[in-house]
Amino acid sequence: MRAVLASAATIATLLAASAGFAQTVYPIDRADILVGSRFDFKVEFPALVDPAKVSVTLNGKDLVQIFGKPATFIEREDGKDQSALILRDVSLTEPGSYDVRVTDGTQTRELHWNVYATGPRRAKNVILFIGDGMSLAHRVAARVLAKGIAEGKAFGKLAMDDMPHMALVATAGSDSIITDSANSASAYATGHKSAVNAMGVYADRTRDVLDDPKVETVTSLAQRMRAMAVGIVTNTEIEDATPAAMVAHVRRRAEYDRIVEQFFAAKPDVLMGGGRANFLPKSAEGSKRKDDSDFVAQFRGAGYAVATTGPEMTSLADDPQTTKLLGLFTLGNMDGALDRKILKGGTVGKFPQQPDLTEEVAAALKVLSRNEAGFFLMVESGMIDKYTHLLDMERAVYDTIMLDNAVKLARDWASARGDDTLILVLADHTHPVGLVGTIEDDMASIPNVPMRERVRVYERAGFPNYPAADAEGYPSRVDVSRRLALFSASLPDHYETFRPKLDNPNEPTVAGQEAGTYVANERYKTVPGAVLRLGNLPAMINADVHSGEDVVLTASGPGSDRVRGQMDNTEVFRVIAEALGLGSADADAKRTEIAPRQQ
Ligand SMILES: [Zn+2]
8 A cells, every 4th residue: 555655656746747847749649640641740848948959759760851851940939938849741651650759958758659551442432420519318309209209119210320330439629528519520530639629730839820730631631632522511600610620720710711711722622501701701791701802702713603592502513514512501500400490480581591401411412422533521410519508409409300311311322322432420529418308388378387397207207299200300399298308417597498499599698797707598587487597507608518428429331340339539530531541552642742731
């Protein structure tokens, strides 16, 4: 016992001594790096150092020998007493273990990278479906509503559940156990960890949000190594974290203008979603750009067909000449399935011809499959997350059903072609939402017993009485007398109504009197039976928050057999890289050099 204590104390002392002085190195320790993929190498020294004493070696060889060019030494980074070393746009062409050693003559840091190759290409196409924030409770509720359930058995499976391979995927980022949609999508897109709000980069210490050490995205690799087409489809703003992370390199996800510029530089063949506001020059109505650039015009000039409604999108996609398609259907986020199809809330009145996610996917498949070299397509059902933040579970569940319809469409499309397409379906992170029973309540009357007494649990929950779903899996109403009780465990102060919001998406909070704080939205105070529920989160948080549980990944098609057990989110990239053989000798031979990446 004494010996254990002594060694633990020694380790603690060593850690304390090194933590204060150690250099920070990007890519980080234990990074898995695809052979041939591009990245920026950076060392951040915690103090000023003498460049003559700085040495960086990889497996004992000097940096210049390995990368073929010297690093740039920055004596006073950001004008502070801190030096740095940076070497941009390099790659490692030999797979294997790399011991990285950095010393400034006094302090030494050692870390380890694993550089991996892949086998030959197995899949022609890859489709990555991301249900943003989709948790198990959303999936189960979607199954119950879309398929129906009696005597404990559902009448069918979701398309995303009925896939041959499944794994749990850990979601933590390099800075935190809790991830956001930027660094989680970035892990899928690059195979590297990143920090909250960052994508396509390691988050460094400098103020500049565009100078962080970059890592290459799967879309860049697919274009550069395989001449494949790239599609990015969502129903949120196209600049939002998940779609943006497929191409962008930025420390701060809120940099929408910069992200639009990076989309234009990357030229994905299909780019569709909401978020037109940041494509329009600032003089245009509804614009949120801070400059006069007109990116709708620029994309058009670059040969893109441009759609602003669902019917336009479909007819442009049907034209065999269309190989590049930009679709921007709303200024901000698009509306979810429940509003578009049934309730007509949100911005449906203003944008009545928004396509459904399934229609976007059908159009994208038509356009992308015109490229003989295959394609990578990311499809996001992004409002699942936003509605869950707002504690609007009905809308979140309807958009989970919509995601599943899009998965079914893609799977049917792939099987008609002889299954040459790897299809992956997963969330980027979870919410702490649980299905706890049913709520027995006739919405027409003012309840004479408190609403919480109407929450039925265990055997009293029974089964909900939603009407049978339509052909697309949507029940025609959510205000039924026995409905699913889905609650989040992370709460701001808000009025709990125990009732679906039939007019517009829920807005649980409004800004409080004290700057930066939020209070319950009084608008729901008078809903029959509403009770003020005190939150369990800091007052600066205005909504439900993400949680850190693993997400479920299901997969079909060539390369999907690698999906099993429990995986890290960076391994999702590796599954894709393996399926496309992005690190095979064959990829090397066919590599086509395109213009260097923008710094
Ligand atoms: Zn979120």
